Amino acid sequence: MLTLANISGLIFHLYMIFLVAYSSMAIFSLLRFGQSRITGLLATGVYLALMSSLYFQSLLLIGKLE
Amino acid sequence: MPFRKIKFFSDLHTQEEVYLVVRKHWIIPCLKVVFWLILLALLAAGEIFLKTNYPFFTEPNPARIVALIRTAVLMTAVLGLFMTWIMYYLNVQIITNERIVDINQKSMLHHQTSELNLDRLQDVLTQVKGPLANFFNFGDVTVQTAGEAQNFVFNQAANPHQVAKIILELYEKIRVRQGAAPTARND
Incomplete structure (x- = not known):
């Protein structure tokens, strides 16, 4: 059924696919070509924490849509 | 030594x-960070403008849609900042x-x-x-x-x-x- 929540969720998750693909390439290049594995892992951890918190915030917003 | x-x-x-x-030099990635910050500031100003001039955007559903767009833009900015740092960090002599x-x-x-x-x-x-x-x-x-x-x-x-x-x-x-x-x- 086409509800506002469904349409918003679909558009948002299509955009998320792009973000995840781009982020994966970025993390791959950082861990593959970076001089320090620890720095790479730390930066990746901070990045993933920020992104996942924003993602869960978005899921809550989509869930509240009527 | x-x-x-x-x-x-x-x-x-x-x-x-x-x-x-x-x-x-550190100022080069900082200039890119400033670009992202200006973009975020403009979007925040746009959101405030919409909510003050158009009461429709203060109703629950439109407000949530605006918040969702804001979150998506924030995610893009975080990715942009991460990419800026990666390119700075990986380009080295x-x-x-x-x-x-x-x-x-x-x-x-x-x-x-x-x-x-x-x-x-x-x-x-x-x-x-x-x-x-x-x-x-x-x-x-x-x-x-x-x-x-x-x-x-x-x-x-x-x-x-x-x-x-x-x-x-x-x-x-x-x-x-x-x-x-x-x-x-x-x-």
Whole structure:
């Protein structure tokens, strides 16, 4: 059924696919070509924490849509 | 004294020591960060403008849609900042007592490494151009090589004169080690 929540969720998750693909390439290049594995892992951890918190915030917003 | 003794890249020779690790000046990625911050500030201003002038956007559902768009833009900004840092971190020139290694990350999956033995060095040029470069002391260092080998250019490197001085000092050391007379310099 086409509800506002469904349409918003679909558009948002299509955009998320792009973000995840781009982020994966970025993390791959950082861990593959970076001089320090620890720095790479730390930066990746901070990045993933920020992104996942924003993602869960978005899921809550989509869930509240009527 | 060598800059650091840790291995910056896997194929460091046994007698080789890293003397200098050159990246772009910190102001260059900072300018990109400022761009993202301005973009976020404009979007925040736009959101405030919409909510104050159009009461429709204060109703529950439209407000949530606006918040969702804001979150998506924030995610894009976080990715943009992460990419800025990655490109800053991965583009590096390493100067050892034997060679200069230029590690160039052109895009995320385009990695290029080139090397120049210091004994093939012919000239080192520094260029500090513009008010920002003079104020923050960054500029281009061009390492000219003998023969048909490609020149090395360190773009927007911090302390370009210091970098050039260290390269020339290492070159002199190599010449002395090889038994050649040191080159007369005026500095």
